[in-house]
Amino acid sequence: MERCRNGDRRALQLLVERYQRPVFNAAYRILGNRDDAADATQVTFLKVFEHLDSYDAKYKLFSWIYRIVVNESIDQLKRKHQLQALDDDEEAGIDGPEELAASELLSRQVQAGLMELSDEYRVVMVLRHFSECSYEQIAEVLKIPEKTVKSRIYTARQQLKGVLAARGVSWT
């Protein structure tokens, strides 16, 4: 981090390479769209570099980066909702399943199910199940009490079970 703060571009590149995959995947699972996830990831790293000086080392680096990508993704969702409300844009649908590999199909079904959750529930599911954050880490990223994290995760799981079951995804 010190090298990044000093403008060491090699260090910055290593930081991007280290975190781009988890950041991109977190953004994708929140936004449901690869292009939007790529944009959110790009903006996230730009904000990281822009605010390196204000980074507080008492927080874990990944928590700080996740907080930025979660906030950026939620902001992007809000802007998109606003545009859709104004212009009735159609979100790209899920491709037909016939040519998809099973894992890809599952991934898309799971994603479609996640997108049916409200933002606050989807975010905790993404952080817990895809980013593998602990309750404590999620609480730190979202700046909410651990008790709230637990409650949201429980409700989100119940809702996701119902949504996925309705989509024909089984887990028994």
Add this chain to the structure above:
Amino acid sequence: MMDERTQQLLNAELDGELVPAERLELDALLAARPELRQERDGLQGLARRLREAPDLDPPPDLARRVIALINLPSRLQPRRRAPHWAPSPMGLPFAALAAGLTAAVLTYWSIPDGPVADNSVRMVGSMVGVQARVGAEPQDSLAVTLDAISGQVTLGTSAEDRRILAFELNSANPVDIAVNLAGSGLQFDGFARGETGVDLVATDSEALHLRSEGARSFAVFLRGPDASPAAKLRIGLAFSEGEKALYRGALEAP
């Protein structure tokens, strides 16, 4: 119906967050209540399904794009070519705005002689990705007169056949501006501002999002479409303050 405590224990077990005392408590509950075992199986199955959904690979050029943006100031070389102006009488107000804007931008970063090396890089920053030869010809304009925001947005073209969306706005509070490019075939190519107080906050596949506060002049540069559009180009604009929608309109061009 499960009580909250039992729900918490089942979820904590799934998440590996049970402490030993809770482990004993949950084991006792599971032994006494068969329906809890079924619930636990359901939760574990869900978690397994989520684990099986594969990670996606980020776009292969993502890291390069980010690094390119970080490296941008050092890539730019001193400007050696004077800007060329070709305003028509009709285009004078727009050209004047563009001229002022360009001059202001030049105080930020110098402009390279010739095209920037990689125009495919999406730029989010102060002034990027375009040549400063703005020979402006307005194609359409939109006047906004509201309590919250007033000013004008003008659509024009540059000497390099890029479209320029020039904003001259005044607002007391931060105003969000969404530029909807869906269906236009246009792509974001650059952003220029004369001063702080306005930001390009995000771009996505079909829209740009800006935030402006105070009296500001800024421009968005667009390129495309590659093929001649069958109908007029249409660029949607939406202004909002927080959650409150203020105004929507559109600019059109041949």
